[in-house]
Amino acid sequence: MDEAGVLDAVVVGAGWAGLGVSYALAQADMRHCVLERGRVGETWRTQRWDSFHFNLPNMYSVMPGDSYDGADPEGFMTHTGFVTLLEDYARRRRLPVRTGVSVTKLEASNGVFRVVTPEQTWLAKNVVVASGSLNRPRRPPSASALRGGPVQLDASDFR
Structure with a gap:
């Protein structure tokens, strides 16, 4: 693929960080796209408990x-x-998000x-991984030794 087919950047993740980076790239007139495995803000939809509130004022x-x-x-x-x-931010700012x-x-x-997806391969000079840290449960190996002990919940599973 020639230089015209190479994006300046691919951003992986359409949450707060990924959309913020996309905005900065757009402001700099850089050709880019945002790839999100689910929907915009997916982990906020599926990995937060129902009564969750931010700890910063609006x-x-x-x-x-x-x-x-x-x-x-x-x-x-x-x-x-x-x-x-x-969602409103991505729409208003016309960010190139692909869900x-x-x-x-x-x-x-x-x-x-080379950023490979099931549908397409993207070429980019830069990649920003903005997928967050709560996508997958992480437990120390010693946690598996706690048989019959306390119930173990990961932050991503707590509802």
Whole structure:
């Protein structure tokens, strides 16, 4: 593929960080796309308990380039409110998000990354992995030795 087919960047993950990076790339006129295996804000939809609220007031829970203009600056956003904020942000900023696209392989060769998905292979000069740290449970090996002991829940499974 020639230089015209190589993106400046591929961003993996369409949460707070991934969309924020996409905004910065768009501001810099860099050709890029955001690949999200689920929906925008997927882990916020599926890996937060129902009564979850942010621990920062609404006035500080804004995306890059935005400012808070809501009715409750001292309130605390719910996880569903945050998903709505992310979806609205991606739409308003016209960010190049592709949902339902899982990255299955990432390779680098001669200064170009190959980002492989089941549908397509993307070529990019840069890759930003913004998938978060709670996507997969992580337990120390010693946890498996606790037979008949306490119930073990991962943050990603707690509802």
